[in-house]
Amino acid sequence: MEVRESRRAHRRLGFFFLIAALVSIAAVDASVHDYFNEAFNSCSNAFFFHGGSKGLRTPCSAIPPSSSTTSSPNITTGPKGKSSIRFDDVTFIRTKESADAQNEMQENSGSVEAIILDIKDRKRIGGAYLKSDMICCTPQLAEEKACKLSQVIIQRNLDNPEWPRSITTSFAGRNQEAKMESVTVRIDKTGMYYLYFMFCDPHLKGTIIKGRTMWRNPSGYLPGKMAPLMVVFGLMSLAYLVLGLIWFLKFVQHWNDVIQLHYHITADLALGMCESALWYFEYSNLNSTGRRPMGITMWAVTFTAVKNTLSRLLLLVVSMGYGVVRPNPGGITSRVLLFGGAYLVASEWYELVEHLGNINDFSGKTALFLVLPVTLLDACFILWIFSSLSKTLEQLQVLVLCLLG
Secondary structure, three states: OHHHHHHHHHHHHHHHHHHHHHHOOOOOOOOEEEEEEEEOEEEOOEEEEEEEEEEEOOOOOOOOHHHOEEOOOOOOOOOOOOOEEEEEEEEEEOOHHHHHOOOOOOOOOOEEEEEEEEHHHHHHEOOHHHOOOOOEOOHHHHHOOOOOOOOEOEOOOOOOOOOOEEEEEEOOOOOOEEEOOOOEEEOOOOEEEEEEEEEOOHHHOOOEEEEEEEEEEOOEOOOOOOHHHHHHHHHHHHHHHHHHHHHHHHHHHOHHHOOHHHHHHHHHHHHHHHHHHHHHHHHHHHHHHOOOOHHHHHHHHHHHHHHHHHHHHHHHHHHOOEOOOEOOOHHHHHHHHHHHHHHHHHHHHHHHHHHHOOOOOOOOHHHHHHHHHHHHHHHHHHHHHHHHHHHHHHHHHHHHHHHHO
16 A cells, blocks of 8 residues: 555656746746746646756855855846846736635745755655655644644755755735745755745635846856857857868869859858857857847848758759759759748748747757658758769769770
């Protein structure tokens, strides 16, 4: 019986984190997560809102856990050189009916917990270790002194008793709003971190959240999965610049032998240079401010889609013999352009969803569906290129035999 209850508890928590992952696709923007009157979702006997999830890195000179929280109202961002999660103007608003049902003189008439945990500690939230499928403490568990009534069940980490971290905000009397204290939680260990806002009191059903949290790594606001990309695109911009200069010199040197194909290659190099530069500035701005510059991002996405399409089309028409055994693509131009147009639309749509959505260090489910047509068209490109290349090689062999014969 105990084994069965334990399995049920694990299934419940698994379902809880699955819902949280799906909810994470909702409206959060970059490393500054804004909450605009967001609603809480129910799971088991708890209500939760997923505030974000991100990879945070800590340098070797990490501060000790004892000083991992700062509550100075003057702090607007995380401490320089340290990873942190900053709560700023986070406010919980309950329904008027819920507020009117409370005693006006009551100091604590309901509370919401902000819980920060490493992904490795996700099983420490809820009563699985107590052989219970509940997330919030029940009267029976409270009598056994296993947890505190009306609070989320948290099994503390023995190596660091402060984690998972819980910050409680309480409603007072009949107040409809409860404002969370502005605090900065400093991260002492590299890992993937979740943030949940949770409450256990069913009378708080209908409560909404507004405000924002700011997630910062030692080098800036870029999440863990994006941190190396700024350097990569910076180096790619320089590489494209050098390659472009070499290509331009050769282009001028052999001006009399230039054909239309060379102009397309020049355009592709220019697109690649612009794409890399735009992505570098996009990541640089995001790292500095925590928010995406939507104008730069839109242009970067468009340049990426156009460059990828043109690169594939160039490879395809060259494999067909354009510039090698024939002066033009011939009667297959319309098919090539139609196929390229389909790839451009699919690629643009996928890149927009991938880069204009939220940044949580997790791929959204929508992007997984949109990558399918791009993958299918890429596979068709590969098959068409190899098939055309085989035919072109046969034509070259026949041509060589005719010249030798």
